[in-house]
Amino acid sequence: MHPSQLIALLILIATLTGCDNEPPQPRSEYSAHELFLEVRCDACHGSEGRGSWMGPALEGLDAYWQAGEIAAYLEDPEAVIEVTPRLAAMRHQYPSVMRSFPELSPEERRRIADWLLSRDAEGPTK
Numbered sequence: 001m002h003p004s005q006l007i008a009l010l011i012l013i014a015t016l017t018g019c020d021n022e023p024p025q026p027r028s029e030y031s032a033h034e035l036f037l038e039v040r041c042d043a044c045h046g047s048e049g050r051g052s053w054m055g056p057a058l059e060g061l062d063a064y065w066q067a068g069e070i071a072a073y074l075e076d077p078e079a080v081i082e083v084t085p086r087l088a089a090m091r092h093q094y095p096s097v098m099r100s101f102p103e104l105s106p107e108e109r110r111r112i113a114d115w116l117l118s119r120d121a122e123g124p125t126k
């Protein structure tokens, strides 16, 4: 057996037996959805971003947003809400408000923005 096959087999066994000896996945390898869950966007927008009583569904965003604008919004939502009546109106529909995400790097904010818009291109999920 090739050494790389052996390593793959050991990882598989560790995974199947629930043995957690693997180092945590570096954050740079997180998918956009994993980042979304990591910083708890799901707390208000639902695990798939389809909305909850705490926050709107993140669908059809391509009608209003470019990726760079969403990224800027994640950095400083107040500034964007101030100049966007549609968002200001949404303030009154939910018990929560969008907060800023300084814990996300600019690259991570952009990656989440691209992911949200790419879901629109795929069409609504069932």
Ligand code: HEC
Residues within 6 Å of the ligand: 036, 039, 040, 041, 042, 043, 044, 045, 054, 055, 056, 057, 058, 061, 064, 070, 074, 077, 081, 087, 090, 091, 092, 094, 096, 097, 098, 099, 101, 112
């Ligand atoms: C504390 C609850 C909360 C969290 C956490 C949260 N949001 Fe929001 N989000 C809202 C609310 C409420 C709105 C509606 C606008 C407002 O009130 O600020 C909103 C609006 C948005 C919008 C605009 C929706 C539209 O129709 O244009 C986007 C995009 C968005 N959020 C993405 C995210 C992402 C990505 C994260 C995680 C990085 C996140 N939100 C985390 C509550 C939240």
